[in-house]
Amino acid sequence: MVDFIQTLFQFTLPIAVISLVLFLLYSYTQKHYFFVYATISSIVTFLLLTLVNVGLLVEYGISVVSVQDARYFTFAWVLMLTYYIVGHVYRIRILGSIIMPFAFALLLMGSFTHHSIPAVRLYNLPTFVHVSLIYVALALLCISTGSAILKLLKEKSIRVFDIHTKLPAVNTLNKLMISSFLISFPFITISSLIGLIEANNNLTSNWLKEPKIFIGLLSWFLYSIIFLFYKLGKLNSRKLARSIIIVTVLFLGSYFLSTVYESKNAQLGLKEVVQGED
Amino acid sequence: MKTDHLYLIGINHETAPLDVREKYAYSEMSIQDHLHHFRPEEGSVVIINTCNRTEWIFHASKKPESVEKLLNELAEISSDYDTPVFYYNEGLEAYQHMCRVVSGMNSLVPGETQITGQWKKSFERSFEHKFADNSLQEIYQQVLRVSKRLRTETGLGSGRVSVSSAAIQVVADIFETFIDKNVLLVGAGEMCELAAEHFVDSGVQSISVVNRSLENAQKLADKFSAKAYQLDDLKIELIKADIVLSSTGSPTPIIDKKMLSSIMVKRKFRPIILIDIAVPRDINEDVSNISDVYLYNLDHLEKLAEQNMDSRKEKLKYSEELLQRYTKDSASQGSSEIGTVIGSLQKRTRELQDQELEKLFRKFPDFSEQHKDAIRASLHSVSNRMLHDPILSLRKGNKKDNKQRDSQNSFVDLFKDFFNL
Numbered sequence: 001m002v003d004f005i006q007t008l009f010q011f012t013l014p015i016a017v018i019s020l021v022l023f024l025l026y027s028y029t030q031k032h033y034f035f036v037y038a039t040i041s042s043i044v045t046f047l048l049l050t051l052v053n054v055g056l057l058v059e060y061g062i063s064v065v066s067v068q069d070a071r072y073f074t075f076a077w078v079l080m081l082t083y084y085i086v087g088h089v090y091r092i093r094i095l096g097s098i099i100m101p102f103a104f105a106l107l108l109m110g111s112f113t114h115h116s117i118p119a120v121r122l123y124n125l126p127t128f129v130h131v132s133l134i135y136v137a138l139a140l141l142c143i144s145t146g147s148a149i150l151k152l153l154k155e156k157s158i159r160v161f162d163i164h165t166k167l168p169a170v171n172t173l174n175k176l177m178i179s180s181f182l183i184s185f186p187f188i189t190i191s192s193l194i195g196l197i198e199a200n201n202n203l204t205s206n207w208l209k210e211p212k213i214f215i216g217l218l219s220w221f222l223y224s225i226i227f228l229f230y231k232l233g234k235l236n237s238r239k240l241a242r243s244i245i246i247v248t249v250l251f252l253g254s255y256f257l258s259t260v261y262e263s264k265n266a267q268l269g270l271k272e273v274v275q276g277e278d
Numbered sequence: 279m280k281t282d283h284l285y286l287i288g289i290n291h292e293t294a295p296l297d298v299r300e301k302y303a304y305s306e307m308s309i310q311d312h313l314h315h316f317r318p319e320e321g322s323v324v325i326i327n328t329c330n331r332t333e334w335i336f337h338a339s340k341k342p343e344s345v346e347k348l349l350n351e352l353a354e355i356s357s358d359y360d361t362p363v364f365y366y367n368e369g370l371e372a373y374q375h376m377c378r379v380v381s382g383m384n385s386l387v388p389g390e391t392q393i394t395g396q397w398k399k400s401f402e403r404s405f406e407h408k409f410a411d412n413s414l415q416e417i418y419q420q421v422l423r424v425s426k427r428l429r430t431e432t433g434l435g436s437g438r439v440s441v442s443s444a445a446i447q448v449v450a451d452i453f454e455t456f457i458d459k460n461v462l463l464v465g466a467g468e469m470c471e472l473a474a475e476h477f478v479d480s481g482v483q484s485i486s487v488v489n490r491s492l493e494n495a496q497k498l499a500d501k502f503s504a505k506a507y508q509l510d511d512l513k514i515e516l517i518k519a520d521i522v523l524s525s526t527g528s529p530t531p532i533i534d535k536k537m538l539s540s541i542m543v544k545r546k547f548r549p550i551i552l553i554d555i556a557v558p559r560d561i562n563e564d565v566s567n568i569s570d571v572y573l574y575n576l577d578h579l580e581k582l583a584e585q586n587m588d589s590r591k592e593k594l595k596y597s598e599e600l601l602q603r604y605t606k607d608s609a610s611q612g613s614s615e616i617g618t619v620i621g622s623l624q625k626r627t628r629e630l631q632d633q634e635l636e637k638l639f640r641k642f643p644d645f646s647e648q649h650k651d652a653i654r655a656s657l658h659s660v661s662n663r664m665l666h667d668p669i670l671s672l673r674k675g676n677k678k679d680n681k682q683r684d685s686q687n688s689f690v691d692l693f694k695d696f697f698n699l
């Protein structure tokens with residue numbers, strides 16, 4: 001099964017690269033046909049990636065969230081799906097030029113990552129829910145950040161009276177930026193709570209010092225402050241856009257720490273579990 | 279499509295001075311007499327008459343005498359000037375020139391769209407009054423198709439080139455739609471009225487007018503079903519507005535950073551566009567530093583309009599390349615029957631319409647001319663709508679490749695049988 005999944009992924013990657021190039025060409029030239037071909041190839045990539053993820057789920061069950069390369073594939077898949085939904089609702093094509101390269105970068109990172117066998121006993125249903133919610137929340141934050149970047153670029157072009165910019169209207173970008181930022185918050189909050197409970201139950205006592213957890217909590221704290229200030233009407237859209245970019249970078253930092261490095265605490269925790277059983 | 283028998287003579291803003299253009303600027307009333315005068319014995323004539331050009335288009339199997347006469351006349355006038363005041367094209371070049379005119383490539387303001395309507399009207403007049411026959415139909419249709427394609431693919435007509443319409447463009451940069459936006463007019467003068475017309479044309483439904491004199495505000499508000507307020511209510515109205523257009527005679531700014539900063543907090547930083555077309559300015563420049571405030575004054579709008587104009591000029595080169603490609607393609611396609619079939623169908627419909635109208639008007643002789651015109655227009659509109667889909671199907675068929683062309687020909691035959699053409 002694993003061999004089949006890897007073969008399938010080998011088919012996915014070249015198409016993903018083609019799609020990536022086409023999206024970059026579209027963002028540079030703004031030619032409609034580049035967008036059409038980029039979308040077609042990205043949908044093919046998405047469908048193949050769906051099969052890869054289904055295969056991984058069948059093979060590992062809910063422990064799939066601990067397979068190092070699968071973490072990249074799943075997040076890329078969720079990100080692409082979120083982009084398709086948002087792109088359909090808001091009709092913001094150019095967003096693909098930011099989101100899709102990032103999704104393909106995740107796939108590339110996944111392809112260079114070792115296919116580790118998961119520590120099955122550590123990854124139970126709450127952990128699966130925690131990671132799944134994180135993916136959804138991060139995907140929404142990425143969309144929000146993409147819109148924030150486009151909004152700042154659009155504002156810049158407006159201020160210098162650049163008529164050649166074909167970015168969407170500021171108000172449209174604002175709406176997308178704010179709505180995805182607001183929707184993401186409950187997902188990330190619930191996920192963080194589940195994560196904290198699981199870490200407290202399964203890991204060693206100094207789990208709070210672990211970088212990914214520490215940065216994750218710091219990010220959530222910052223997110224909450226921004227969320228509160230926005231709700232109180234104290235943040236203008238420019239400040240909000242910049243804050244969203246910072247929060248997303250922090251969360252992604254936490255995500256990459258959890259995927260790039262093996263968690264020492266997890267290893268220790270696993271040892272404790274194994275020793276306890278012995 | 280045969281372009282070989284096309285002859286085109288013209289004068290325009292580039293070739294002829296105003297006094298020459300005035301001489302050939304035919305009035306709406308006299309244009310039919312001129313069509314009579316120029317009509318070749320066998321073939322068609324169309325006169326295009328706009329403020330910047332007069333063109334005579336002939337389509338005949340041999341060069342009509344009228345062409346020679348007109349050329350001699352214009353050559354004589356040209357002798358008073360350093361360069362010829364006219365241009366003359368035949369065949370493919372005439373066809374290409376028509377495409378340039380209709381797509382707006384040849385206009386004083388490149389890409390303007392008014393010319394397309396004027397050009398169509400001139401052709402329809404000639405078709406209606408039998409100054410042009412069906413042989414010209416296919417060229418007419420093809421010119422419209424190529425021009426539309428040129429406009430779409432080059433974006434030649436994009437971007438506003440007048441200051442008042444540039445205001446609409448800046449709004450479109452901020453808001454995706456105008457329909458649910460609140461427009462606030464500060465002042466009740468002519469400029470505000472003109473701007474209000476532009477906004478209403480763009481779909482704005484909610485307008486408020488704020489003015490020192492409530493009476494004047496009310497007068498303007500009544501024209502657009504808007505609400506009128508006194509200047510004291512400006513702060514309250516600024517909280518509600520999305521687009522503000524200011525043009526008062528105030529010698530000092532009436533909106534400044536301090537005032538707007540507090541308003542933006544109350545608005546929860548909803549974006550607001552301020553368009554200041556007053557001289558001296560009504561809105562202090564420093565408000566543009568506030569986030570979510572987008573300020574445009576006259577200088578900004580003029581700059582934008584100039585940039586749009588430059589952009590259109592840049593697109594002309596690309597448009598010319600496409601034009602060469604498309605017109606040569608269509609000219610080399612050979613004689614397609616489609617244009618003739620469409621022409622015959624339209625002709626037959628017109629004949630039927632005329633017959634029926636004649637019967638109707640005989641039956642009701644008391645109808646006034648106004649009523650008759652209204653009935654004619656209504657019938658014409660119905661038949662155009664009825665013909666729209668079959669004609670569209672035929673044109674779509676024309677774009678198919680060679681493999682499909684055989685079946686297309688049989689479709690054309692079937693179409694002819696169906697309508698007894």
